[in-house]
Amino acid sequence: EVQLVESGGGLVQPGRSLRLSCAASGFTFDDHAMHWVRQAPGKGLEWVSGISWNSGYSGYADSVKGRFTISRDNAKNSLYLQINSLRPEDTAFYYCARAYTSGWRGYFDLWGRGTLVTVSS
């Protein structure tokens, strides 16, 4: 089955760190760029970060630049998001999303079910 499964979310105190994971299956992982998109409870979608098929290029939203680091391991069919210096405004569902192609720009044709990150003391 073609799917993305996120993990690693939870309740975290402000200032702490967290690492999210996304396990891909059912398709050729390194044929696609991969992304993280988040959604605060009751709010809209916000692109967070993306990485090209071979990790040669990555991009970040201004709101997370310098605190978030995206990476991937094509041998393990996995995508990661390292989140440092967590803030209450980072509270959101974090979705792993597949780009339709290996390159940049375009759209997301497959989404995971998301993992919830809650930042609170």
Next chain:
Amino acid sequence: SYVVAQPPSVSVAPGRTASITCAGNNIGTKSVHWYQQKPGQAPVLVIFYDNDRPSGIPERFSGSNSGNTATLTISRVEAGDEADYYCQVWDDTSDYVFGAGTKVTVL
């Protein structure tokens, strides 16, 4: 940074047509993609490259894009179409941009 605007809500009777707009400066020069999100679920792509449908998406879903407005049209609306709909573009200064979303209510 590039910004797109969507109406917060659209209401439509079953069997009628719903139109959801996505407004942005010269958005007609960009490719627009649309996602459907039902409560408690992940987004699903319903339209890509302005008016292409992924396999499995009904023909009732169509799109257009010209000038400063892109539009998602849902014909013969059904109760199961009730959801939030998001437009998305790629911009070379802002990367991936989503609209704030439109809640479609089927009366």
